[in-house]
Amino acid sequence: MENLIVTTPERTVMEHVDQPVEPPPADESVPACTFQVKNLSIWYGEKRAIDNVTLDIASNAVTAIIGPSGCGKSTFIRALNRMHELVPKTRVEGTVLLQGEDLYLNDVDPAIVRRRVGMVFQKSNPFPTMSIGENVVVGLRLNGVRDRKFLNERLEKSLRMAALWDEVKDDLHKPGTSLSGGQQQRLCIARALAVEPEVLLMDEPCSALDPIATAKIEELIYELKARYTIVTVTHNMQQAGRISDYTAFFYIGRLIEIGPTTKIFTNPTDRQTEDYITGRFG
Amino acid sequence: MHFERAHRHTWRKIKSGLASTIAFVSALLVITPLSLVFFHLVVNGAGSVNWDFFTKLPAPVGAAGGGMVNAIVGSLELLALAGAIGIPVGVLGGVYLAEYGSARINSVLRFLADVLNGIPSITWGVVVYGLVVLRLKGFSAYAGGLALSLIMIPLILRTTEEVVLLVPNGYREASLALGVSRWKTIVHIVMKTASKGIITGILLALARVGGETAPLLFTAFGNRFWNHSLSQPIAALPLQIFTYAISPYDDWHRQAWAGALVLVTGVFCVNVIVRILTRGRAASVV
Numbered sequence: 001m002e003n004l005i006v007t008t009p010e011r012t013v014m015e016h017v018d019q020p021v022e023p024p025p026a027d028e029s030v031p032a033c034t035f036q037v038k039n040l041s042i043w044y045g046e047k048r049a050i051d052n053v054t055l056d057i058a059s060n061a062v063t064a065i066i067g068p069s070g071c072g073k074s075t076f077i078r079a080l081n082r083m084h085e086l087v088p089k090t091r092v093e094g095t096v097l098l099q100g101e102d103l104y105l106n107d108v109d110p111a112i113v114r115r116r117v118g119m120v121f122q123k124s125n126p127f128p129t130m131s132i133g134e135n136v137v138v139g140l141r142l143n144g145v146r147d148r149k150f151l152n153e154r155l156e157k158s159l160r161m162a163a164l165w166d167e168v169k170d171d172l173h174k175p176g177t178s179l180s181g182g183q184q185q186r187l188c189i190a191r192a193l194a195v196e197p198e199v200l201l202m203d204e205p206c207s208a209l210d211p212i213a214t215a216k217i218e219e220l221i222y223e224l225k226a227r228y229t230i231v232t233v234t235h236n237m238q239q240a241g242r243i244s245d246y247t248a249f250f251y252i253g254r255l256i257e258i259g260p261t262t263k264i265f266t267n268p269t270d271r272q273t274e275d276y277i278t279g280r281f282g
Numbered sequence: 283m284h285f286e287r288a289h290r291h292t293w294r295k296i297k298s299g300l301a302s303t304i305a306f307v308s309a310l311l312v313i314t315p316l317s318l319v320f321f322h323l324v325v326n327g328a329g330s331v332n333w334d335f336f337t338k339l340p341a342p343v344g345a346a347g348g349g350m351v352n353a354i355v356g357s358l359e360l361l362a363l364a365g366a367i368g369i370p371v372g373v374l375g376g377v378y379l380a381e382y383g384s385a386r387i388n389s390v391l392r393f394l395a396d397v398l399n400g401i402p403s404i405t406w407g408v409v410v411y412g413l414v415v416l417r418l419k420g421f422s423a424y425a426g427g428l429a430l431s432l433i434m435i436p437l438i439l440r441t442t443e444e445v446v447l448l449v450p451n452g453y454r455e456a457s458l459a460l461g462v463s464r465w466k467t468i469v470h471i472v473m474k475t476a477s478k479g480i481i482t483g484i485l486l487a488l489a490r491v492g493g494e495t496a497p498l499l500f501t502a503f504g505n506r507f508w509n510h511s512l513s514q515p516i517a518a519l520p521l522q523i524f525t526y527a528i529s530p531y532d533d534w535h536r537q538a539w540a541g542a543l544v545l546v547t548g549v550f551c552v553n554v555i556v557r558i559l560t561r562g563r564a565a566s567v568v
Binding site for chain 1: 460471474
C-alpha cells in the first residue's frame, strides 16, 4: 500500500529506470499477474456497465479485450487506472489489485495510480500548444521534474522506445500536431512511456490509423511487452490475434471468457465467444 | 400546363431575388452607422488631433490649444485597475463554470451572469457610488476601476467559459492519464489550449469598458488636472468627451470630437488585434 500513497516524483523518476518492472515469480507454473480484478462491477448512474468481472492480467504480456460495441471493454480498461471516474456518478464495487495493492481504497490518489498505469487513447491527442519534445516530457514536467539533463535523456529514451526518434529527432521543436496520424499516436505512446509507468493501457490505439501506421504500432506493442504489461482494447479480431498473448471476451458487461489468445481463437470454451469470433454477431 | 410551370418558376425567382435584396439592404444598414460615425469623427475631430492633444493638459476656457493627456492616461489607469480586479475574477469564474460545479448550480450562475451582462452600465456607477464613494466620502480612481471591473466580470466569465468548453476532452484525459493533478491539468493544458480565446475575451471586455462613461460619472468623476493619487478623482477619455460635448464652447466641442476619434480608433485597434489573434482559429482548435 505504501507504494501507492507516498509515491513522489523521485520514485517515479529514479526507481524504474532500466530495470524490469516486476521480478519473475517464485512459482514458475503460474504466470505473474500485474492486475487481479475481483468481482468488479461498475455503474454509470443506474446503468451497470461492468457486471461482476473477475480476471487476472499477466505481467509482461499483451492482453486484448474484445467484444461488440457497448460491451464494457473501454469501461473495463479505464477502471484499471480509474479514468472512468471522470464520468460523473460512477460507482464501483469489487477490487482491482495492482501488484497486490487495491486501487480503490479511499486514501489512494488517482493521479498516482495513473502515473503507474499509463494510457493511450483511440484518437491521438498530442497537446496542440506544445512542440514534439514538450509533448513527450510534459508528464514529468507537470509532476515537478525540473532537471534539464534528465528530461532530455528521458525525451530521447521515450521516443526511441516508441520507435519515433529517428523520424523526429531533428524536428523536436515543431508542433506535435504537425506529425502524421500514425506518428502522433506513437508520440502519445512516447508521452505515456516518459513517466515510466508499469502498465500501458491502450483503448483501440489503431482504429483511426491506416494499415501501415497500424502495422508500426503493432510492432511497437510487441517490443514494449518485454518491459511493460499491456492491456489493449480492440475491435479488430485479426489484430487481437496478431498482437496479444491473452484475450478476454466481454459481452454486455460480463466477462465471457479469458485465456491464451491461441486457445480463444481456435478452441473457445464458450459458445458466445465462438459466435463472436466467427463473425456470427458483433 | 407548360405555361403554369413557367409562371411558378418566375415567381420563385422573384421571391429569391427579393429575399437576397432584403438581406443585402439589412447588411448595408448595419455597416452604415459605423461608417457614418467614423466619417463624422474624422471630419470634425481630425483637425484637433495633434501632438498637443496627446501631450498637454486641458486649456482653460477661452485659451486656445490644450490636450487630453490626463484623460488618456487616466483611462489607461482605470483600465489597469478594472483589469486587475475583473480579469482574475472573470477568468477563474469562467473556468469554474466550465470545469467544476454541478450542472444545476452552474446553469443558475450562467443565467445570473447573463442578467448582469444586460444591466445598464449606469447602474454599476450608482452601486459603486453607494458602496464605495459614499463610505469613503470621495470620488476616486479606485471607485471608477471597481465600477468598470464589475461590468467586465460577467463578460469575461462567459467568454472564458465558452472557450474552455471548446477544448476537446481528449486533452484533459491525456493529461490526467499521465498522473497530472486536476488543477495542473486545468491550468497547464486546458487554459493554455484556450489561451487565445481567453485573451480575446479579455481584450473585448477592456475595449467595451474603455468607452464607458455612465459608470464613471458617480465614481471616477473626472479631473481637469493630473491625478496624483488613486484615491482622488481621475480623468477618463469618455468623461472628458462628455464634459466637453455638453459645454457651450466651440473650442471644447472640437476637443470632444478629437477625443471621440481617439477613443474609437483605440477600440478599433483592439478589435483588429483580436482579429489577428483569432486568425486561423479553426485550425488551432480554440
